[in-house]
Amino acid sequence: MWCNFPSPVTAITVVIVADRMVVSANPAQRDTTMTTASTMSLPMAKLKELASMDLPQAMRKTAEDMLQQLMEAEVTEQIGAARQERTDERRTYRNGSRLRRLDTTLGSLNIAIPRIRESTYAPSFLEPHCRVHASLCAVVQECYQQGISTRKIDDLAQVLGLDGISKSAASRMLLTMEGDVSAWCQRPLSACPYVFMDARFEKVRDNGRIISRAVLVAVGVNLEGRRELLGFTVAPSETTETWETFLRSLVARGLTGVKLAISDACAGASAAIQAVLPDASWQRCTIHLGRNLAAAVGHRHRHEVCGLLKLVLTSPDIATARINLAHAVKIMESRHPKAAEILIEAGEDMLAFMHFPQAHWRKIHSSNLVERLNREIKRRTRVVSIFPSDASLTRLVSGILERYYLTWSSDGYMSTESMITFQPPIKLLA
Numbered sequence: 001m002w003c004n005f006p007s008p009v010t011a012i013t014v015v016i017v018a019d020r021m022v023v024s025a026n027p028a029q030r031d032t033t034m035t036t037a038s039t040m041s042l043p044m045a046k047l048k049e050l051a052s053m054d055l056p057q058a059m060r061k062t063a064e065d066m067l068q069q070l071m072e073a074e075v076t077e078q079i080g081a082a083r084q085e086r087t088d089e090r091r092t093y094r095n096g097s098r099l100r101r102l103d104t105t106l107g108s109l110n111i112a113i114p115r116i117r118e119s120t121y122a123p124s125f126l127e128p129h130c131r132v133h134a135s136l137c138a139v140v141q142e143c144y145q146q147g148i149s150t151r152k153i154d155d156l157a158q159v160l161g162l163d164g165i166s167k168s169a170a171s172r173m174l175l176t177m178e179g180d181v182s183a184w185c186q187r188p189l190s191a192c193p194y195v196f197m198d199a200r201f202e203k204v205r206d207n208g209r210i211i212s213r214a215v216l217v218a219v220g221v222n223l224e225g226r227r228e229l230l231g232f233t234v235a236p237s238e239t240t241e242t243w244e245t246f247l248r249s250l251v252a253r254g255l256t257g258v259k260l261a262i263s264d265a266c267a268g269a270s271a272a273i274q275a276v277l278p279d280a281s282w283q284r285c286t287i288h289l290g291r292n293l294a295a296a297v298g299h300r301h302r303h304e305v306c307g308l309l310k311l312v313l314t315s316p317d318i319a320t321a322r323i324n325l326a327h328a329v330k331i332m333e334s335r336h337p338k339a340a341e342i343l344i345e346a347g348e349d350m351l352a353f354m355h356f357p358q359a360h361w362r363k364i365h366s367s368n369l370v371e372r373l374n375r376e377i378k379r380r381t382r383v384v385s386i387f388p389s390d391a392s393l394t395r396l397v398s399g400i401l402e403r404y405y406l407t408w409s410s411d412g413y414m415s416t417e418s419m420i421t422f423q424p425p426i427k428l429l430a
Helices: 044-052 055-079 134-145 150-159 167-174 177-185 240-252 267-276 286-295 299-313 318-335 337-355 358-364 368-384 390-408 417-422
Strands: 002-005 012-016 021-025 094-104 107-116 194-206 209-221 227-235 260-263 281-284
Touching (some): 055 107, 209 240, 299 318, 318 337
Antiparallel strands (some): 012 021, 094 107
16 A cells, blocks of 8 residues: 655655565655655554454554554654654754644544654644644534534534544544635636526524525626536625625636626616626516415416416517517406516516527526535525634525635536627728
């Protein structure tokens, strides 16, 4: 079994063969002033002892031995001499060791960190003053993003062989996500002809009170036909001002070329689109429109009004759709006046998608793209229920959305050929 551990000075290789464990420096990467490689044999009796243990315990024991070998090799290089070795290159001497517990994905390990005189030694695989290995922090972050609460992480840690991870310790591990959150939220954007917008609400503690926070999310389709997560923000509410601020931040990061913005009938979103994206049309989500029509009539008539709406939306062109819309409004006015008012109010806003390539109609007539994303956010946030702060909510939502951003970057959503109409014209040289 080969295990490579990175070191700032040299690369260390651990080899387990039939009757011994050997730690040596990689000659291709070590410094030319380093002494001969240190080796230590593991007797057959020790191997039999490991074999008699259960697998997790044996793996932890093996990991402890390998880390001890690694630290011994690093100390030998820093001192300039192995144990009980006399050499002119020796710079100082060993001075015992200090016991320390290290929490890893294998469980809690007990290691003895060597001390040296007239200097200090810190293992290359540990951050200063940290008792948790980076791999365990990554596991905790992954669990949290997958919907496991910080309280349940403690139970999971005990199953993995750890002494336990308290709620506060898990929260501290999640703080390391903030750097990635900031970098991802500030990355530059490109041209996106279609932008899907939606919001959902989460509960957050604020000075002892439980208040609602709006999570505004925007997803675009770029010129290559790929979905792109443009960004998100946590705002006090879903108003025109918050949507305007959010959209202006996207424009400041490079968002251009927006031709159609799709959202529900939120007045704040539609007004912000007109103010920030004046060249873009607004498409009212037809799925939300159908729900509004169904809620305006009795249960027995829902099938009828939804059928009339479907007749309008499945028209082959915009001219036919307008004719069918007038016909549907005429029928509803005599039987369902409230539904007729809703349909008249929607008007051209629900037919805006028909001004774009027909190959895109099925995907741009509603905000289903971002709605599906919000359901994934809800599936994980409902585990937390109430977030302790806006920063905590931001970390979780960012982790979820960043995962989708990386997945979507390699998946096509619309064909490149169908997006040619949005490509800028090629300038010919005189």
